[in-house]
Amino acid sequence: MRIFVKAFKGLSLTGSYLDRVKLTKPDEFDKHILLKFPFVVNAVKDEIRPGFVQLAVQAAVSHPAVVDGYVNRRVLQDWLRNAFQAALKNNTITFFSLYNMEYKSYKLEYVQQGYDCAHTIIAKSELRTIAFDFVPAFAYQYKDWPLEEPPVDIGVREKWPWFAVPKGRAPRDDRTFMVCAPHWERRMMFHKYNLRKCACA
Template sequence: MLTKTELPCIVEPVVFEKHPSFVALCLSGPDVPENLVELHNGEKFLSRLKLHNWYCENIKDVIPELDNIQCGKNAYKLEYTGHGYAVAHTLVATCIGNSKRQIYFDFVPAFEFDASAWHNGMKKARNNNNGSWFAVPRKFTKPGAADDPLSFMVCAPYWERMVLQDKQNLKDSLRLMKAMRNANGMDRLISYMIKSIFMNRVNTDDEMYNWNKSPGNILISVSKLST
């Protein structure tokens, strides 16, 4: 789940020209958190790596106090397992009386922006001029791209829901692709990439394509069109 993060300063997204699905976050104002800053061309930007370390340190400081959480008749111990090296931080709640009973919580730090802040250099689904979008810490996904500590990936759950509205078979096809990914150990194929492929096809071919076909046939068609 996206966890909205706010800073006590002005945060402005700046698109990467060679990576249009990514932005850098420029910080300004009197209360910029200097411990999270990376200087670039004399301007202050939010460092993805420093933000990551800040999250990890704070979670680790709190975890020892959450080793016995009462939930009804059961007590749970909380453990920090996924340290956000990809996108999500993962907390696992394990029942103290039954170690097989576990609850996983995945959360992703996210910075929210209004639709008006959407940069002209980034693609947007048709007729989606309302709602908000988010920037989440993520390395460039393009193979061979050099890492940049300022990179944040763009995602727009509100617009995605609008695009998928009334297309149940398309939703099921998306779930089918994720299930195939999980079953075949394709961990590097993140959900965002999969969803982006489907979003792009809907955005370009929506009027000409039959999205009511079976989920399997939709998956095959989208895969062929995207290769």
């Protein structure tokens, strides 16, 4: 748990609320859990699988999510699952609602647990249910982009990061991470009136 706290570097919004296409009262949120390890993690192109990268580290690195010089997707998810389970031993949260100026208690349930890609927490009160999907992600700048040049303005590429995420339906090689760039994708869909904006993961 302590190692996870050191690796946690914040959250990044993705999905419908990032794209501002969600029309109903907020009931689900998609978030990237930004991870940063205390050593260099280089994204290198997966030569076999288009759209995937491998996250290479120095061979001497010792970390719960690293196996044989690479961040291992399956082991990473196991490590995060243990951290979530430890954090949610007390499965009730209370917060003050500015909307109706009263305290609300929610019971938390940890579902899905990273076996696909996201770690999902369901928060339930007497009147509402809210889902939070947390997807682990390593953030990179465009200068670290290892794939072919994407069809999006250079200004957008340099302003917004791209991510490597442990997509559960990826090939069997546990070193593979899927490339994801929500802000780039938003720009690519701009003025495409017959298409819905989308963000992978």
